[in-house]
Amino acid sequence: MDDEQLHAMRHSLAHITAAAIQRIWPDAKFGVGPVVENGFYYDIDLGEKKISEANFAKIEKAMRGIIDYGDNFEKFEMPIDQAIEWAKENNQPYKEELLNDLKRSGTTVAKDLDVDELGLAAGADTAVENVSFYQNGKFVDLCRGPHVANTKDVGVFKLMRVAGAYWRGKETNPQMQRLYGVAFETQEQLDTYLELLEQAKLRDHRKLGKELDLYTVSNLVGAGLPLFTPRGTVLRDIMAQYSNQLRQAHGFNKVFTPHITKTALYEASGHWAKFGDELFLVTSQETDDNFALKPMNCPHHTQIYASRPRSYKDMPIRYLETTTDYRDEKTGELGGLNRVRSLTQDDSHVFCRDDQIEAEINGLLASARELYGKIGMQLRVRLSYRDEGEGYLGEASLWESAQAQLKAAVIANELNYFEQEGEAAFYGPKIDFMATDALGREHQVATVQLDFVQPQRFGLTYTDADSQSRQPVMIHCALLGSIERFLSVFIEHTGGWFPLWAAPEQVRILTINDTVLDYVEEIEAVLRSTVLMQPVKFNELRFTRDDRNESLGKKIREATSWKIPVQLIVGPQDKESREVSVRTQSGEEKVSLDRLTDYLMSM
C-alpha cells in the first residue's frame, strides 16, 4: 500500500469516526478531521458532554457497524453559498465559519488549517466557487478528499485518546475534544505499532530519568530548567567529551564565552531584529547596559576571531565550546529534556577560506558518522540548497561552489542523503542529520551550516597570500545539538541500558558473603587502574561495591534495576580460583582477574 492509499484510508476513518459520533450524539458539532502520523483525529464539540476512554468501546462499535455496512464514499460539489446554507441548516457552525473564510480567501484558511481538510475544489486556490463534499451513508462532510471507495476499505484502527484542543489552536476560541485514532492496513501492523508504543512508554526518558536518577526538576528553579544529578552529569560530560574529542582530532580548540552579552552584539549580527522577542532579557541594576542571555554562540565566537589580525596561513581557525544557551519558551511547551529553556550546545565554528570548505565539512561529517554509528543510530542527511528565489545573501558563485563542496563531502562519507532546493537558510546552505532510534523513530540531531553573512556583518577578514583583505566563510556545527534533547533521544534509544563507556555506573561488585572482602579489594585495585580508551579517551572506570548482608538475588535485582551494564559477582569459589563471574545483558561468564581489564576494555 502506498502512502497515498494509506492517507485516504486514515482520512476515511476520520469521517467514519464523525459519523459514529453523530449516530451516538446527534447534536455533535464538528471541526476538522485530518490525517496525522500513524492515524487521524477529529475535533468535536459535544457541549457539556465529555468523551472519556470509557466511551471508546461504544464509539468503536458504532464505527465497525458503519464499516461493515459497506457504504461507498460519494463525492459531490455545490456552490459555496449553498454549502454555507447546508452548514447552517445542519447546525455546524465550525464548518460554516470555515466556508465563510474560504469564500473570502482560500489562503487565509490555508494558513492555520491543512487545506486538504476543506472542501476546496481542486485548483480553486484563488477563486473559490464550488466546494466538494463526501457522503458515506447518511453522513455528509465538507471535504476535498480523496477517500477510499467503500467504508469496508479502511483497514484496522483503534481509538487511542481524547484531549482538549482550542478551535483553530487559538486560546480565545471554544475548546473542543480531539479524538485520536491510529490505523494501519493490517492487524499485524497495528499490533506492531501498539507494541512499539508500549515500548516507548517504558522507555519514556521522563520515567527513566527519575528511575535512574539522571535529572530532576524543581518548582523553585522553574519549568524547562532541569538540574542534573551526578549520574545524569556523567552522561552529559561523557557525550560532550566524545563530541569534543572527535573535533579536537580535526584541529578544533576550546574557547569560553559568558552566557550574557550586551544586546548590541545581536543588533550587529542581525539576530536582534529576527529573534529579539524570543530572548531572555537581562537587566543590570547597577548600570544602564541592556543584556540578553545568549540563545546561540556564533556572534560571540566572531569576537574572538576579531580580536587579532588573521593571515591565510592561520586558516582554518576552529573554535569549540560546550555551553548552555537560553531560549524563552512557553511553559506549556516544556516537558522532560525534549524541550527546555536551558539548552547546552556542543557548538563549533570554523572560520575558513572558500577553498577549505570541503575538507572542513568532510571532517565534521566523519565525526557525526562515527558518533552516531557508535551509539547504533542510522544517519540520513538532508542537503538543503538555495532555490531561484530572492533573499539569499552572498554571491551566487560562492553558493554554487559551497553546495558542490557539501555534496562532495556527503558522498565521500558514504552518507544516505537527499537534496532539497529552497531549504537553505538565507545565509548559506546546510546539512541536517536525521538519526533513527531503536524504535524506528527518526530524530533531527546534528547540523552543519555554512554562513556567508555573519563574517560580513562583523567585518571579519584575513590577509590573503596576495596581501589582500578577504572575508572568511563560517561553518556552524553541533554534533549532538542540544545535549538535553540528545539525552532524551539517547535514553529512549537505549532504554536506559547505556553502553559500558557511557554508563554512569559501569560496574558493580556484588558479594556472596563476607569471606571475599579481601579479594574484593584486589578486584577494586584492578578496576581503579582500568581506563577505557574507546570511544572516549581516558575514561576511568566508574564502579561501586554492594557488600551488604543481603541475598545475591536481591543485589542482582537492584543492580539490574539501575541498568548497570557489568555486574561482577564474587563468591568464595571465585576467590579460590581468582576469577569473577561477569554478568551482563548477554549472559554470565567467568573471567580471571588477570584478564579483567582486557575484558572490560574490549567490551
Add this chain to the structure above:
Amino acid sequence: MDDEQLHAMRHSLAHITAAAIQRIWPDAKFGVGPVVENGFYYDIDLGEKKISEANFAKIEKAMRGIIDYGDNFEKFEMPIDQAIEWAKENNQPYKEELLNDLKRSGTTVAKDLDVDELGLAAGADTAVENVSFYQNGKFVDLCRGPHVANTKDVGVFKLMRVAGAYWRGKETNPQMQRLYGVAFETQEQLDTYLELLEQAKLRDHRKLGKELDLYTVSNLVGAGLPLFTPRGTVLRDIMAQYSNQLRQAHGFNKVFTPHITKTALYEASGHWAKFGDELFLVTSQETDDNFALKPMNCPHHTQIYASRPRSYKDMPIRYLETTTDYRDEKTGELGGLNRVRSLTQDDSHVFCRDDQIEAEINGLLASARELYGKIGMQLRVRLSYRDEGEGYLGEASLWESAQAQLKAAVIANELNYFEQEGEAAFYGPKIDFMATDALGREHQVATVQLDFVQPQRFGLTYTDADSQSRQPVMIHCALLGSIERFLSVFIEHTGGWFPLWAAPEQVRILTINDTVLDYVEEIEAVLRSTVLMQPVKFNELRFTRDDRNESLGKKIREATSWKIPVQLIVGPQDKESREVSVRTQSGEEKVSLDRLTDYLMSM
C-alpha cells in the same frame, strides 16, 4: 620598626605633603590624608590647577625642606565649635564639613571615612566635645594622630601618582586630586618596593593577557565579560580539572545546574532579601516568571539533594560544579580578570552529618594545600569564628563542635593559621585562604564555609540510624574561587611562564633547516604519545612545530616571547645522533629521542 611606628611615619608624611602643597599653593583646600598599603595619600582641592607628575619634583623638594627643618609634631585640643571656627577662618570647607558631621554624630562620619583621620579625641565615640589637632611648623591639621615626634623621623618616601577622587567617594560631590606617596624606613626597602612595582607592571595580567593571547574583551559583549581564546581556555580548563580531580579523589561527583532560576529559589534561601539588588534580573517575554542569573550555586545544589530521600548511610553527599555565576557590578569597577561580571566558580557542596565535618574539612584542606603548593604559593588561613554577639543561626553546641573540628583539620594539615572571633558568617564558621605570590603580595583565594542555615531553610533532611529525620550540615568550598580572578593572580605570579603541565603551548619544535623534516615527524609521534599524569591526570601534550624558513634566532625569540616552557631545537646533528636540544628557562641540554617522554613527564 613595628607596624604602629610605620603607620605613624606614613601618616606624618601625609601631613608633610599637605604642608608642602600649602607652601606652594596657599589657597589649597584639604580633604583627608590617610595611610594606605605601603604609603599614604592626601585629597586636595586646588580649584582649576591640576597637579601633574611634572610637579612632583617641586613638591618633593618642599617636603624635604620641611623634613630637614626638623619641627616637632605638636598635639593640642580645642572644643568642637572652636574647631569649626578655625576651619572657617582658614577657608577649609571640607574640614568644616567633617567637623559639623562629627558634631552631629561621630558614627556618621566613621561610616565613610577612616575615623583615625579625624581629630576625634580618644574615647569620644558617642559625645563629641573636644577634637585634637597636630601642628608641624606653621601647618595645622585636624587629626587624631599618632604621629612621629619630629618631621626628621619619617624615613624615605616617593610621590607616586595623582588621580581624581570624588570627595567622600560620592559622584555628586566635587572632584579632588588624590596625591599618592609610598614610604619606608630605609632607602633599601623603598628601592625593593619600587623594583617590585616595576616587576608587577611587567607581569600585569592585562598586559600579559594580550601578549600571550589569553583572553579578549569586546565592546559589543560588554565590560567585565571576558571572552577566552583557545590559549586562555586551556588555562581555565586545566586549572578547573586539577581542582576537580583533587576533590573527585575525595568522593565528589559533578552535577550541572542552569544559570538562571526563578527568584523563588532565592526567596526560599534568604539571598533575595540580602542580595536582591546585586542580582542580574532576567525577564521572560513568553511567561510571567521572574528569573535571576545565579550569583552562587548553593541553593541550586540543595534542590538536587532534595530530589530523593537520603539515609545516614548515603552521607556525606558531595557535589562539584564548575559553573559561571553572574554578579552585577558598576562598570567603573571592572578591569581585566580581577573583577568581572561573569565569574566561574569551582564550587562544591558537601551535605554531611555533624560527626563528619572534620573528615570532610580535612579532605578539602589537603586539596587546597596540594594545589597551592604545586603552583608555588604559600598559604595562610584565617579561622573565622562566631563571637558572643547576636544573630548567629544554629545551636551554640553545634557551633562549638564545628569550630573545634575546623581547627583540628587546620592543625592536622600543618597550615599556618590565625583565629578571629566575630568574623564568621551568620550561618556558620569558615576558613579563608590567603596565598602569597612571587612578588610577596597576598591574595584571598579559596574558602571553606560551614552552613547550618540553608539546610534548614530548604527543609533538607536525612533518615538517621535511629529512623529519626535529621538535618544535614552543608560545607561550601571553592579551591580556586573565581577562576577569572585566580587566573589574574596566576598570570602575575608566574609572569606568564606557566609550569609545563599548565602552559597553553607546552612544547614547540624549532627546525634548523628542512633536512630534518622527516626526523621532526618522528619527534611529533613521540610527543603525541606523551601524556602527562602529574599533577593533572591524562594531560595530553600540546605542541606545535615551527619549520618556517627563518633563522633559528628568530624562531627562538618568538617561542620565548610566547613563553613556551619547552623548545625542542632540531638540526642535522640531532637527527644524526637521534637527539633533540631541549631549551627551557633553566638552560639547554641534549636529550635522546628515546628518553624524551620520560624527560617531559618528570619535569
